[in-house]
Amino acid sequence: MISLSSSRTRRALMACALLAFGTLSHAQQVFRVTAIPDESPTELARKAGPLVKYLESKLGMKVEYTPVTDYAAAVETLVNRKVDMAWFGGFTFVQSSVRSGGKTIPIVQRAEDEKFRSVFITTDPAIQTLADLKGKDVSFGSQSSTSGHLMPRSFLLEAGVNPDKDFRRVAFSGAHDATIAAVASGKVQAGALNISVWEKFVADKKVDTSKVRAFYTTPPYYDYNWTVHADMPAATREKLTAALLALDPATPEGAEILKLQRASKFVPSKAENYKGIEAAAKNAGLL
Structure with missing residues (x-):
């Protein structure tokens, strides 16, 4: 025989579990993006607007731009998975890789970032x-x-x-x-x-x-990229990467986004591109 108190306890636990699941499900429907604050907050928000709208249509979920106060905060928000994708410079990517034990992945960079x-x-x-x-x-x-x-x-x-x-x-x-x-x-x-x-x-x-x-x-070097956490589902990462690589300056939407991002196009990126940045940081005593 189940007591009234134990029955109530089970119902309460079930309600809590459903609430937690609902909250998690809701959270998963928001894709959060941030960027190192290398320009004024208003300029960064202006640049993010059209890209956010584009990614919503490609990912099939709400996308939000989340501003941060400084470079360190941008690194920490991605490392701690408070955001899903971050716009990093080469050095902030290296910092995020070190902080996460190699669990941050650069997915694309502008063509211009191959010789910045x-x-x-x-x-x-x-x-x-x-x-x-x-x-x-x-x-x-x-x-x-x-x-x-x-x-x-x-x-x-x-x-x-x-x-x-x-x-x-x-x-x-x-x-x-x-x-x-x-x-x-x-x-x-x-x-x-x-x-x-x-x-x-x-x-x-x-x-x-x-x-x-x-x-x-200066001579050229690799720089900026869009970075995600390795724990992102592979299907989401593939869809996200494909969306960024598909931006086409021949279309009105692509032209607007690429101009704001100061890019001719996005190209695939990889962690190995930033070994030179890591070496420079260590040589300068900054890492």
């Missing part, structure tokens, strides 16, 4: 080479930025310039557009940033090139 570059900019006519930065105030972007810190630092060290010893002051603006603003306003004599942000500012006439100029462009 950084630029150094200045308003000082006397600055013509990297060596001329000695004794100056110089800004990088975020400390975890590939194109705004790690790779510029790496090329400086190769040129015999140690930022920590040779610069009068090392500043970190937090984002590429903020680095441009810091140089333009005279807060620093020079800065290093992502070449695509610089070129967009120049094309949109958001920077006075009669005052601010690029004086050094």
Whole structure:
């Protein structure tokens, strides 16, 4: 004979299980995307909008863009599976791989990311080479930025310039557009940033090139990618990868998304592409 109390307990447990299942099922119907905050929050949200809408149609579920406060938060949200996909720079991908024990996977990158570059900019006519930065105030972007810190630092060290010893002051603006603003306003004599942000500012006439100029462009390296967690179901990963690779500049939808992402197209990516970034990070003492 089952007692009234045990019957109630079983019903309560069943109700809790159903509630938990319902919550989980609901959670699984939302695909969350984030991105390192290498530009202003409004610009990142503007870039994400059309892509979110496109992915909803391809994945058959609600897609949400989840902003984060800094680069470290972007890494942690993917490693801890608080989001399903993250837009990383090469260095943040490497950090996520280390933090997760190799459980983050880059699925696609822009064709441009196979040969990405950084630029150094200045308003000082006397600055013509990297060596001329000695004794100056110089800004990088975020400390975890590939194109705004790690790779510029790496090329400086190769040129015999140690930022920590040779610069009068090392500043970190937090984002590429903020680095441009810091140089333009005279807060620093020079800065290093992502070449695509610089070129967009120049094309949109958001920077006075009669005052601010690029004086050094780095050699190419692999950079940004879309990364997922290895625990993502294979079918979802395949569908997601196919959707990103299918973006076509010949279609209105594809053209809009690719322009916002500053991409000609997306191409497959792999972890091995970022071994050079990992080596540079270790050499610079940043990993």
